[in-house]
Amino acid sequence: MGSNEAATDLDLVRRIKAGDDQAFEEMVKRYHARVYSLSYGVLRNPQDAEEATQDAFLTLYRKIGTFDESRKFFSWFYRVALNSAYSRARRRPALPTIAIEDRLPKFSGDGHFAAEVPDWSVAIEDDVAARELAARAGEFIGELPPAYRDVIWMNDVEGMAPPEIAETLEISIPAFKSRLHRARLYVRQRLSEISSTPNRAEAAG
Amino acid sequence: MTDGKTCKELILDCLLEFEEGTMPVGERQDLQLHFEMCPPCMNFLATYRATGKALKMLKPTEIPPALEETVMTFVRARREKEKG
Numbered sequence: 001m002g003s004n005e006a007a008t009d010l011d012l013v014r015r016i017k018a019g020d021d022q023a024f025e026e027m028v029k030r031y032h033a034r035v036y037s038l039s040y041g042v043l044r045n046p047q048d049a050e051e052a053t054q055d056a057f058l059t060l061y062r063k064i065g066t067f068d069e070s071r072k073f074f075s076w077f078y079r080v081a082l083n084s085a086y087s088r089a090r091r092r093p094a095l096p097t098i099a100i101e102d103r104l105p106k107f108s109g110d111g112h113f114a115a116e117v118p119d120w121s122v123a124i125e126d127d128v129a130a131r132e133l134a135a136r137a138g139e140f141i142g143e144l145p146p147a148y149r150d151v152i153w154m155n156d157v158e159g160m161a162p163p164e165i166a167e168t169l170e171i172s173i174p175a176f177k178s179r180l181h182r183a184r185l186y187v188r189q190r191l192s193e194i195s196s197t198p199n200r201a202e203a204a205g
Numbered sequence: 206m207t208d209g210k211t212c213k214e215l216i217l218d219c220l221l222e223f224e225e226g227t228m229p230v231g232e233r234q235d236l237q238l239h240f241e242m243c244p245p246c247m248n249f250l251a252t253y254r255a256t257g258k259a260l261k262m263l264k265p266t267e268i269p270p271a272l273e274e275t276v277m278t279f280v281r282a283r284r285e286k287e288k289g
Contacts (some may be wrong), residue, residue, distance in 0.1 A: 028276050033268045040265045050269055054279040061280050104217075105249070111211025112245075119248035121255035133255070134262035141263075156260040181221040188256040 009073035016064050028057055031074075034158075035081045041153035042085035044142055055084040075168040082150060082168075098143045100182050103189040120195035133191060140190040144183055151176060152183035212246050215239055220253065 007015075007026065015023035032053060039052035059080050067076055106114040123129040141149055150169060154160045160168075166176045210219065215236060222228045223236050240247050269275070 024280070025277060028273055028280075032273050032276055036268055036272060037265055046265075046267075046269065049265075050272060050275065053272065054276050057276045058280050058283055061284065107211070107213040111213040113212055113249075117245040117248040117252075119251050121248075121251035124255040124258045130259065130262065133259040137256065137259040138263050141260075152260070156257060157263045159261075159264075177221055181217075184221075184253065184256060185216075187260070188253050191256055191259065192252060 010069060013064060013067060013069065013073055016061075024061065027060070031077065032057075035077075037158060038078060038081050038154070039085040039088075041141075041157060042082065042089055042146075042149070044138060048088055049085070052081070052085040052088045055088070056081040059084060072167060075164065078168040079170075086146065095143065097145065098186075100144070100148065100186050103186050104182070105185065105189065118192065118195070120192065123195060133195070136194055137187050137191060140187045141183075143190070144186060148179050148183040148186070151179040152187070155180055156184070210236070210239065212239075212243060215246060216249055220250070224253070224257075 007023075009027075009030075012023045012027050012030075016027065035056050036049055036053045039056070040046070040049040043049050043052060056077070060077060063080070067073070105117075108114045123133055141152060144152070147169075151165060154165045154168070155162065162173060162176055166173050169176070171179075219228070219236060223233065226233075228236070240250055
């Protein structure tokens with residue numbers, strides 16, 4: 001038996017490779033919530049996220065022999081989890097793809113904003129309005145191409161560290177930053193479109 | 206603007222690093238001044254931050270209670286099936 005509390009991911013990987021069922025169980029305990037949450041980001045549905053989580057662990061069991069031990073386990077496994085989730089997402093009717101460029105802020109030739117920029121940020125201070133904004137933000141993330149969706153979900157929702165995200169997605173840090181910023185600009189713009197200007201009195205004054 | 210940057214450059218090229226706090230202090234102060242003097246950029250910053258707060262609320266707080274067990278049962282069943 002012995003305590004597994006301090007076992008590193010790599011210890012567990014090696015034991016799973018050797019057929020240790022308890023090590024596999026420990027890995028499920030350690031990663032199931034994170035894998036579920038990642039899957040939920042792609043699928044936005046609890047049942048699909050649960051099934052994708054099962055698929056991810058089945059793939060882990062089947063493919064652990066191919067895991068290169070010089071790499072970090074979590075980044076390999078998060079990719080497995082994302083692939084499982086996207087594989088499930090592909091079974092759904094495809095959503096129309098969007099062009100992020102169409103929803104980036106517009107500027108005039110001299111670099112000033114081309115249109116008025118309403119401030120709807122006060123809505124986030126109100127519980128009910130904030131929940132509504134969050135729900136809509138989730139829908140708008142779903143409109144993004146996967147390369148952008150993964151980055152904004154992992155960073156802004158999951159709170160993963162940028163180097164971890166870049167490693168998992170096998171992209172550079174500059175590419176990560178560029179995708180993150182564009183994804184945020186897109187979601188901000190979509191939220192602006194649905195947020196009525198709460199109070200124009202100040203501007204009129 | 207005092208920072209020598211246009212609103213476009215500020216929003217598209219600098220905002221992420223400004224928010225991350227990874228920018229050199231002097232540059233950050235210049236941009237801060239731009240925001241303070243430029244209502245559209247200030248509004249943009251406020252709504253960019255509100256977007257971030259909305260996104261933070263999305264993390265699923267409810268993990269299905271039996272998920273760990275469901276996963277183990279699923280994997281064991283598939284493993285047995287494949288062995289058999």
